[in-house]
Amino acid sequence: MALMLREMATSYGRSPGGYLWAVLEPAAGIALLSLVFTAMFNTPPLGISFPMFYATGMLPFIMFSDVQGKVASSLLYSKQLLAYPTVTYLDAILARFLLNIMTQILVAYLIFSFCIMAFETRVTLDLVVIIQAFSLAALLGLGIGTLNAYMFIRFPIAQRAWSILMRPMFLVSCIFMLFETLPHPYKDWLWYNPLVHVIGLMRRGFYGTYDATYASPLFVIAVSLVCMAAGLLLLRRQYQDLLTR
Incomplete structure (x- = not known):
């Protein structure tokens, strides 16, 4: 809790607006995408509301x-505090994980609620599937983030390499289109992107007519747990050495 309060004060308490920016940034992105694609197409690939379609992605x-x-940056962020024996790398990881999933759930709730109230969306909510999709997104972030927490300290160049790798992920995660509309062989390649499965499940939770049969929660869970196990194992073995870097 102390680490979470510190994170809240430093990440959101220093800038004007604080938590407001956490809502405005994705809202502005969704609004911009909606304006651009509304000018190009009559209807979104799914449903009748461009803002809702892009929000679900x-x-x-x-x-x-x-x-x-x-x-991924939790150990670097709390490196000085980790010198105290009562603070472990698990504390740093869990504090940032819990605070940020709560923040993102709040942001999603506000934006989805606004879309439903402000636009004609005709969505049918399946809360079980929606919660499943958010849980998988959080688990995937925790798994890959834990592995990167080790990689970023052990190999400083890994942080830049990962930043470069993440740039096209926004384009190849089926945010702008439906997976079924992709041609072969690109469809077969993108199936191995776990985010494609997460976004497919999210859209299934909002659009009752969309089955997303390709989406495999087990695949996302497997990728997440393998990355998390590898990261925790490496941190446990080399945690003390990493603090001296």
């Missing part, structure tokens, strides 16, 4: 990206 992606990034 962007918000799980942002949850993964934010959680992964904050968890």
Whole structure:
């Protein structure tokens, strides 16, 4: 709790607006995408509301990206506090993970609620599937973030390499289109992107006519747990050495 309060004060308490920016940034992105694609197409690939369609793609992606990034930098962020024996790397990781999933859930709730109230969306909510999609996005962010928490300290160049790798992920995670509309062989390649499965499940939770049969929660869970196990094992073995870097 102390680490979470410190994170809240430093990440959101120093800038004007604080938590307001956490809502405005994705909202502005969704609004911009909606304006651009409304001028190009009559209807979105799914449903009748451009803002809702892009919100169902962007918000799980942002949850993964934010959680992964904050968890990956948790040891660097709390490096001085980790010198105290009562503070462990698990404390640093869990504090950032819990705070940021709560933040992103709040952001998603506000944006989805606004879209439903402000636009004609005709969505049918399946809360079980929606919660499952958000849970998988958070778990994937935790798993990859834990592995990167080790990699970023052990190999400083890994942080830049990961930043370069993440740039096209926004385009290849099916935020702008439906997976079924992709041609072969690109469809077969993108199936191995876990975010495609998460976003497919999210859209299934909002659009009752969309089955997303390709989405495999087990695949996302497997990728998340393998990355998390590898990260925790490496941190446990080399944690003390990393603090001296």
